[in-house]
Amino acid sequence: METNVIYIAGPMSGKPDFNRVAFSLAAARLSAQGAIPLNPAMLPGGLSEADYMRIGLAMLQCAQGIYLLDGWQHSAGACTEYALAKKLGLAFHFQAAQVIMKGRPDA
Structure with missing residues (x-):
């Protein structure tokens, strides 16, 4: 059975409770x-x-x-x-569009 591990990315800094509700x-x-997830x-x-970025990037490499949560474009970390x-060729899932793309979304 293939495992489907998905990393969640989005804005946290400056959001109430670091946007934990949207992530959850x-x-x-x-x-x-x-x-x-x-x-x-x-x-x-x-x-x-x-430190959060180091941990997050390590998590992402396991996915x-x-x-991508709404507003990710406005987050330096996301x-x-x-x-x-993109470099790793991961599948992309966007909250707003609920679409899935494989590999480079701009290609």
Whole structure:
């Protein structure tokens, strides 16, 4: 059985409770579809932004796809994750469009 691991990316900084509700809803939706969600919003508080990025990028490298929450384009961290996902050839899932794309979305 193939595992479908999906990393969730989106804006966190400057959002109420770091946008945890949106991340948790996405994780529940992905789980209901049979995927294994990797949710960086579940990490403990108290780390530096650089530490969160290091952990998030490591999580992303374990995934077969990335789920981009609405507003991801306005998040420096999510844009970095998007760029890495393109380089890795991951499947793209967009919250707004509910579409799936494989590989480079701009190709």
